[in-house]
Amino acid sequence: xxxxxxxxxxxQREAVTTLSGPLLVLAGAGTGKTRVITYRIAQLVKHGTxxxxxxxxTFTNKAAREMRERALRLLGKRPRGAKPPEIxxxxxxxxxxxxxxxxxxxxxTEFSIxxxxxxxxxxxxxxxxxxxxxxxxxxxxLLGFISTWKNQNVSPDEARQAAEGHRAEVAAxxxxxxxxxxxxxxxxxxxxLLLQTTRLFRDHPEARFxxxxxxxxxxxxxxxxxxxxxxxxxxxxxxxxxxxxVVGDDDQSIYGWRGxxxxxxxxxQNDWPxxxxxRLEFNYRSRAPILELANKLILHNSARHQKxxxxxxxxxxxxxxxxxEDENMEAEHVVxxxxxxxxxxxxxxxxxxxxxxxxxxxxxxxxxxxxxxREKIPYVLVxxxxxxxxxxxxxxxxxxxxxxxxxxxxxxxxxxxTPPRGIGPSTVETLLEHAVSQGRPLWTVLPEAESLSLxxxxxxxIQGFQKLLDGFRAKLGTMxxxxxxxxxxxxxxxxxxxxxxxxGPGEAESRWLAIEELVNAAALYEQRTDAPSLLGFLEEAALxxxxxxxxxxxxxxxxxxxxxxxxxKGLEFPHVYMVGVEEGILPHQRSVLEGRGVEExxxxxxxxxxxxxxxxxxxxxxxxxxxxxxxxxxPSRFLMEMxxxxxxxxxxxxxxxxxxxxxxxxxxxxSSAPESEASSGKRSTKGSRKPREATRKRSxx
DNA sequence: ATCAAGCTATTTTTT
DNA sequence: ATAGCTTGAT
Numbered sequence: 078x079x080x081x082x083x084x085x086x087x088x089q090r091e092a093v094t095t096l097s098g099p100l101l102v103l104a105g106a107g108t109g110k111t112r113v114i115t116y117r118i119a120q121l122v123k124h125g126t127x128x129x130x131x132x133x134x135t136f137t138n139k140a141a142r143e144m145r146e147r148a149l150r151l152l153g154k155r156p157r158g159a160k161p162p163e164i165x166x167x168x169x170x171x172x173x174x175x176x177x178x179x180x181x182x183x184x185x186t187e188f189s190i191x192x193x194x195x196x197x198x199x200x201x202x203x204x205x206x207x208x209x210x211x212x213x214x215x216x217x218x219l220l221g222f223i224s225t226w227k228n229q230n231v232s233p234d235e236a237r238q239a240a241e242g243h244r245a246e247v248a249a250x251x252x253x254x255x256x257x258x259x260x261x262x263x264x265x266x267x268x269x270l271l272l273q274t275t276r277l278f279r280d281h282p283e284a285r286f287x288x289x290x291x292x293x294x295x296x297x298x299x300x301x302x303x304x305x306x307x308x309x310x311x312x313x314x315x316x317x318x319x320x321x322x323v324v325g326d327d328d329q330s331i332y333g334w335r336g337x338x339x340x341x342x343x344x345x346q347n348d349w350p351x352x353x354x355x356r357l358e359f360n361y362r363s364r365a366p367i368l369e370l371a372n373k374l375i376l377h378n379s380a381r382h383q384k385x386x387x388x389x390x391x392x393x394x395x396x397x398x399x400x401x402e403d404e405n406m407e408a409e410h411v412v413x414x415x416x417x418x419x420x421x422x423x424x425x426x427x428x429x430x431x432x433x434x435x436x437x438x439x440x441x442x443x444x445x446x447x448x449x450x451r452e453k454i455p456y457v458l459v460x461x462x463x464x465x466x467x468x469x470x471x472x473x474x475x476x477x478x479x480x481x482x483x484x485x486x487x488x489x490x491x492x493x494x495t496p497p498r499g500i501g502p503s504t505v506e507t508l509l510e511h512a513v514s515q516g517r518p519l520w521t522v523l524p525e526a527e528s529l530s531l532x533x534x535x536x537x538x539i540q541g542f543q544k545l546l547d548g549f550r551a552k553l554g555t556m557x558x559x560x561x562x563x564x565x566x567x568x569x570x571x572x573x574x575x576x577x578x579x580x581g582p583g584e585a586e587s588r589w590l591a592i593e594e595l596v597n598a599a600a601l602y603e604q605r606t607d608a609p610s611l612l613g614f615l616e617e618a619a620l621x622x623x624x625x626x627x628x629x630x631x632x633x634x635x636x637x638x639x640x641x642x643x644x645x646k647g648l649e650f651p652h653v654y655m656v657g658v659e660e661g662i663l664p665h666q667r668s669v670l671e672g673r674g675v676e677e678x679x680x681x682x683x684x685x686x687x688x689x690x691x692x693x694x695x696x697x698x699x700x701x702x703x704x705x706x707x708x709x710x711x712p713s714r715f716l717m718e719m720x721x722x723x724x725x726x727x728x729x730x731x732x733x734x735x736x737x738x739x740x741x742x743x744x745x746x747x748s749s750a751p752e753s754e755a756s757s758g759k760r761s762t763k764g765s766r767k768p769r770e771a772t773r774k775r776s777x778x
Numbered sequence: 779a780t781c782a783a784g785c786t787a788t789t790t791t792t793t
Numbered sequence: 794a795t796a797g798c799t800t801g802a803t
Contacts, residue, residue: 136793168793193792215787267793334791438790443794460792501779620793643791665790681791703789705794 085109085116092322092355093117096124099315099349101300101342102324105386106371106687107362107649110324114296115144117322118162119151121294128152129160132314133296134167138621140298140647141165163292167307168620171270176612178277178284187612189264189478189485190619194466196220196266198487203254207247214247222248223255227268228304228336230275261518263484271306278313289317299647300325300345304336312348321349327381331643331681333674343382360386360687362649364393367693370719371686377718377726378676386687396686396693398716404657404701408444411654411696412452415637418652419454429455433638433650435685437662442639445656449637459640465618469575469588470595474618476565480550481611483520490519496574499538507531508539545569558614559600566592642685653689658682659697660711660733669733682715711736 082090089109092102093116104110114133122128133148135141145164155161165173172190179186191199200216200223222245226236233253240249259266265273278285295315297303300323303311315321323345330339346352360368365388372385401407411434418427434445442458449456464470472495475488483489494500507529512519526539549565556564566572572589579585602617603609638650657663663682668674686693697712711733717726 138793166793270793331791332793335793440789497779641791662790667790677791702794 082116082120085112086359088355088357088359089113089116092357093120095353095355096121097320099319099345099352100322101345101352101354102322102357103354103382103384104324104326104357105360105384106326106329106684107360108357108386109359109361110298110357111144111147113357114298114324115147115151117296118148122152122162126293127159128155128162130291130293131162131296132170132292132294133162133164133298134170135164135298136166136302137647138166138169144298166620167310168267168270169616171274171310172616172620174274174288175265175270175277178281181281181284182273182277184265184273185263185482185484187263187482189262189482189488190270190616191259191264191266191487192465192619193267194471195487198491199255199258200251202487202490203251203258206254207250214244214251219248219251219255223252224268225336226252227272228306230272230305258486261484262486263482264487268306271304271310275306275309275313278310285313286317289314293318294320295322297321297323298325301327301330301339301342302332302337303341304338308338308341319349328375328378328680329646329684331646331677331684333677339380343380356384358384358387359389361389362690363388363687364390364691366393366395367686367689370396370693371683373721374679374686374715374719375683378679380676394692396689396695399694399696400712401696401698402700403698403707404441404444407656407696407698408448411656411694412445412448412454414694415454416452427652429635429637431651432654433640433645433648433652433688434654434656435640435642435645435688436656437642437665437681439641441657441662445639455636456639457636459638460644464591464594465621467588467591469592472571473562473566473592473595474615476569477562477611478615479546480553481615483546483550484518486519493542496569496571498542499535500542504531504535504539553611557600557603558609558611559596559603562596562599642681645688646684649688649690651689651691653685653692654694654696655685656696657698657701658695658713658716659701660713660729661737663713663715664733666737670737679715682713686719
């Protein structure tokens with residue numbers, strides 16, 4: 078056992094052997110960050126820290142999994158019964174903390190976790206309740222407001238007071254109801270997991286103490302992406318022992334829109350004045366010419382820790398920048414090149430898994446998927462519709478969640494008439510009204526259906542539904558989850574329902590297969606978990622990575638990877654294609670219009686470039702379809718910045734402003750006037766606007 | 779209750 | 794271009 082520290086370079090060694098006190102590791106891209114963390118864990122153990130007293134926190138499950146594997150490999154066999162180091166994401170860490178102290182916060186221990194889809198459903202419900210039309214505030218936008226508020230620890234009341242403008246006011250009002258609903262349903266959304274943890278720590282020192290006492294060492298990966306709540310949690314947990322090691326790269330902070338604040342890593346030394354700072358600047362990943370590009374690019378950002386990545390791998394070919402006619406040609410060309418790489422000559426043959434296509438928005442991969450399929454090249458699209466997003470899976474999970482937590486109203490509403498059992502929308506409406514007027518959860522008013530003016534048949538169906546759930550709830554814990562799910566599916570005749578609804582060839586079959594996969598997942602979960610519970614399984618399902626399933630089935634191993642720049646963080650590939658490097662896409666139009674978003678976009682570009690080990694190809698098009706119409710595109714300013722053409726970069730930015738700034742700003746809300754004339758005609762804004770203003774004035778006076 | 783046709787708004791990134 | 798939703802007909 079033990080980590081061969083001699084394999085490390087001096088900076089890495091310092092980071093690994095500074096075992097106590099606060100430590101900031103500024104780890105540039107490809108400098109062996111994961112290695113440092115895992116070696117450090119091994120080193121701590123070697124010097125007597127019991128593994129289970131070490132907590133390492135990552136941002137994704139994937140990172141956690143990888144780190145766990147690597148750490149365990151380094152640690153070697155551990156004595157029977159000894160617990161491994163705890164390596165988990167912020168979110169699952171918080172779930173565990175909250176389950177232990179839920180009562181203190183007034184939540185049931187079995188609180189449900191709402192994922193993005195559930196949140197959206199709840200948002201829709203709430204907006205309907207306060208009778209706001211979708212056009213004022215769409216569910217997604219409301220969730221944006223709410224998430225921001227939660228991340229700032231702003232209560233609905235405070236939000237309402239601070240709200241400026243109609244939309245914000247409506248959002249604040251909706252926020253209050255959203256919170257009330259969540260709370261009444263004994264449920265938390267993703268933000269709550271963090272928020273409630275900070276509240277717990279703030280209001281219940283004994284709980285904070287208990288949690289902080291579980292560990293003697295705390296390591297945080299990707300520290301540049303911590304938001305305010307995560308930051309609070311880290312502080313609370315590290316306060317006692319002060320053995321806090323944070324690792325990150327301010328140049329790779331790309332989650333500002335989600336509340337991440339680079340300031341945390343930039344000002345780490347203010348919080349921990351005695352912190353040691355170690356810089357890792359030796360890049361082991363990319364060939365020199367690739368790194369050169371990356372360095373040149375990131376120099377254009379202002380607020381950052383000064384550092385320059387130095388290549389340890391000389392040689393290699395300079396990255397290429399290719400111009401394509403349109404997005405179809407772009408896809409065609411890239412895929413053709415990939416084909417060549419795959420065929421290659423015997424000794425330099427490339428495996429599909431060595432290749433990645435990276436893009437900014439989720440709409441971009443379409444053309445590439447088409448082309449890859451045509452060429453019969455295996456690929457995985459990371460982050461697309463996840464297994465757990467599938468309708469049939471959500472249905473089943475909703476049933477399970479209602480079983481675990483009858484208060485979970487979103488899930489209850491989802492299953493109450495799924496499959497159709499004659500409890501239609503109007504019935505549900507009546508029930509809901511009754512529940513709301515009584516101020517009680519929907520589930521508890523079901524037995525009173527009789528007292529409402531509902532037909533006899535409806536009442537008995539409601540009772541039947543309730544009995545069904547009660548029956549299964551009684552069975553909880555008495556049989557394996559997998560069996561329970563099977564029995565439940567039988568009871569509701571779900572397979573027949575699938576066959577009724579999905580008539581396409583093989584569609585019902587494939588959906589049923591997905592369900593079987595879920596049952597398998599349940600069985601698997603029970604096998605590998607010490608004390609399996611329905612809650613635990615649901616938790617996994619809610620927090621699971623989107624690509625978990627691919628990983629497990631090994632589909633990923635021999636496939637080209639397609640993913641967004643965001644999900645590429647932390648990964649590396651011998652051959653990288655970054656596509657659609659254009660104004661409006663890579664500095665995304667929206668972040669440009671918002672003004673201060675460009676630096677983050679640049680970091681995003683930087684992340685993409687630094688994924689590449691051997692070759693990097695950047696592409697842009699001359700024109701691209703938008704809203705069904707072709708639109709000329711402007712090559713991204715980042716391309717010019719990378720080549721040192723600062724002046725041309727500035728001109729590209731200006732051209733982009735001219736193109737997007739005027740066209741896309743105002744949203745024609747109440748314009749009932751025929752849009753076609755104004756937009757399809759020439760640009761003479763004055764000409765077309767004047768008459769309209771004139772009419773308006775006339776009608777006003 | 780169900781389905782087709784037609785209308786609409788949508789284009790950032792996700793634990 | 795297209796998904797998702799409302800509308801109107803069975």
